[in-house]
Amino acid sequence: MSLNSTPQSVRVHIGLFGKRNSGKSSIINAISNQEISIVSDVLGTTTDPVFRPMEILPIGPCVLIDTAGVDDFGELGKLRVDKSLDVLDKTDIALLVVDASLGLSEEDLSLISTFKSKSIPYILVLNKIDHLVNTSEVLSNTKKLTEAPVICVSTTKNIGLENLKQEIIKTTNCESTEFTLVSDLINPNDIVILVIPIDKAAPKGRLILPQQQVIRDILDSSCQVFITKEDKLKDTLNNINKKPALVITDSQAFEQVAKDTPSDIPLTSFSILFAKQKGDLSELIKGATYIDNLVDNDTILIAEGCTHHKQTDDIGTVKIPNMLRQRTNKKLNFEFASGVSFDKDLKKYALIVHCGACMMNRASMMSRIEIAKNQDIPIVNYGVLIAYIKGILDRSIAPVILPCTSKV
Incomplete structure (x- = not known):
């Protein structure tokens, strides 16, 4: 599998956040050594999140995510900001890009608070330091406001970019845990x-x-x-x-x-x-056992992380609804969602049944599980649900909870 064909789901997701014209796009271009993002002095040049696959050794395949400025305003600006914040649900490591000549703003401090609440490791990037007279003073004042690493860079003067790459590598190695499949x-x-x-x-x-x-x-x-x-x-x-x-x-x-x-x-x-690698298996098992509590007229959300052509006997839209009706003998309602969007208001659902998330990274799937947990909505994935309905859940989860017999 070539670098360009490596699925995004197995890439480290590095999101760049900050105010308009802080230099997010310039940093992506500098890190990748390519002119892959449009750079302009015009505020709001980046409108929608842009995903740029690349490789950073020794991390391996990554995706850099360029986002719109979080200080955008107006009706359209708010939509852009919301799209940028949605990227946080996919982010493994965040880069907070700050114009060094302006310092940390309320928007930047709000982002730092969000990073912490979501347990996203982040690096604060002081950009445009070539515009400063006293870099050490600005750096010192910035460090007082954050516990994260602070890296000073200038994309126009090629200053500090190698330090930034090394800090990204260090943060990835320190903060991420390798969740293996088998x-x-x-x-x-x-x-x-x-x-x-x-x-x-x-x-x-x-x-x-x-x-x-x-x-x-x-x-x-x-x-x-x-x-x-x-x-x-x-x-x-x-x-x-x-x-x-x-x-x-x-x-x-x-x-x-x-x-x-x-x-x-x-x-x-x-x-x-995949539930073991990308999700909270114990929470998904709990969600499976909830199906026996379903009652007439409950609404169930069937959610998938990608879009694909549906067959006449599609597992999500046909087979699983039929399994649930037969198991519960209840009149159940079903709604379906697919792709990158996931409704954050889930209160009308009695249960969420999610796909295996093979096209999503762990951060994305864990975010969806957390959204459901915070609203007390049980969630389960296809495989765990089917194993429970077929009466073989205990056997099928034993290998991923206990060592295989070959290890005994």
């Missing part, structure tokens, strides 16, 4: 079997992103991976001469795969692995 559950030379149904929803000629990412993680762990369809699992198990350390299945084949996988072989699903 490598923490297996040992080198283990065998892992993936069960991948090929139905109408399967894209012709390729595997979907969650399957690709799990395969790569297994290979990086120096393990062997066998791929089979659900109706060939028994044959696959009989044809290998070593007991598998783990079987991973598509959630839609959970029931059959559970029957065909011996009880002494750990079993889980792609969706549960």
Whole structure:
């Protein structure tokens, strides 16, 4: 997979925030060594968030997010500010860009407060220091107002940019935790079997992103991976001469795969692995158990992190609603949302059922879970829900909570 084709969901998201004309776009251009953002002295040049993929070694693939100034005004300006603040829900590391000649403003201090409340690590970037007479005094005064690292730069004079890159690298290494998919559950030379149904929803000629990412993680762990369809699992198990350390299945084949996988072989699903990597698994399990409390006329939100062509038996719009109706025997209402937007007012919903979030980064998914938790709305993802309904939740989460049998 090339750098440009690396999914945004596995990139470190670095958001640049600040007032208009503080120099956010200039810093993106300077960090990337490319003229990828429009730079102008005109206030409000950047209107919508702009996502710029690049690589910062040794971090690896990143995405720099250029945002509109948080001091914009008027009806249209407020919409721009709201869009900029929405980016915080996707941000792993924030750069607060401040015009050094103006110092920290109320808007900047408000952003710092938001970073702290969302536990987003941030770096304060004092830009345009070439305009200052006494840099040390401004730097000293700024440090009194923040606990974050403060880096002085000038994009026009090429000052401090390498220091900024190094601070980004340091902050990433210090603040971020690597949330793996499967490598923490297996040992080198283990065998892992993936069960991948090929139905109408399967894209012709390729595997979907969650399957690709799990395969790569297994290979990086120096393990062997066998791929089979659900109706060939028994044959696959009989044809290998070593007991598998783990079987991973598509959630839609959970029931059959559970029957065909011996009880002494750990079993889980792609969706549960993503719940472990990108979400709060305990909260999602709690959400699954809530379905037995649903009553007539409850409204359920089915949310997905991307948009895709819907099949006639689509899992989100057809299969899961049918499963919930059959399980509860209630008259339930369903609403559907997909893509980057997520309603922050969820009070009308009794339950949120979310996709596996393969196209979202961890920060985005955790933000959605937190929004639901803060409003006391239970939330569950597809895989956890299906495992619960099929009566195999305990078995399917055991490998991600306890060590695999190969580790014992």
